């Protein structure tokens with residue numbers, strides 16, 4: 001029989017079970033960084049890619065008036081996101097979408113801040129984490145397969161002057177993303193914060209397009 005669990009996550013009560021990734025307390029730092037970036041971000045909503053039970057996006061918008069669009073492929077995850085949004089009194093500002101992250105957004109949708117938490121474990125190492133759902137952790141051969149898809153969505157849907165906070169697993173993964181983005185533009189890795197050996201948070205900005213008068 002499944003056990004429904006509940007965890008305090010930055011003051012929010014988050015329900016989950018073993019069909020989704022157990023919330024990791026250190027990742028509240030990702031939500032807080034996104035909330036901090038929202039203060040200077042352009043107007044607009046927040047997009048959360050790979051939401052799981054939704055705790056990162058919910059915490060990011062809990063203390064402001066931004067709206068959240070939360071996306072996950074796993075139908076159980078989106079149900080938990082909805083339940084957790086309701087428990088937090090945020091359901092009127094939260095829209096949940098189930099499906100592949102690159103197929104659920106309209107072509108013209110733009111977001112002020114994007115939170116992305118893709119699976120980033122290399123496929124050969126997935127067996128080391130038998131308690132975690134494979135869909136939640138399998139990042140393909142080098143751990144970056146879903147992260148690149150997130151970056152493609154960020155490229156198409158992050159507003160000018162907006163920022164994304166992407167979670168990766170290792171400094172080597174960060175170096176690959178930085179080298180790829182910073183040589184091509186318009187997205188740039190502008191900062192990263194390592195959280196011991198648990199993961200790395202990466203801030204990605206899209207510079208404002210300067211429109212000269214006339």
Ligand SMILES: C[S@@+](CC[C@H](N)C(=O)[O-])C[C@H]1O[C@@H](n2cnc3c(N)ncnc32)[C@H](O)[C@@H]1O
Pocket residue numbers: 020021022023024027049050051052053054056071072073074077099100101102117118119120135136137146
């Ligand atoms: C690392 S977990 C993060 C979950 C949550 N943010 C957390 O911190 O617990 C990655 C999530 O990505 C989802 N996912 C994997 N591939 C996806 C895809 N192609 N499109 C949308 N979501 C996907 C999984 O279902 C899982 O919930």
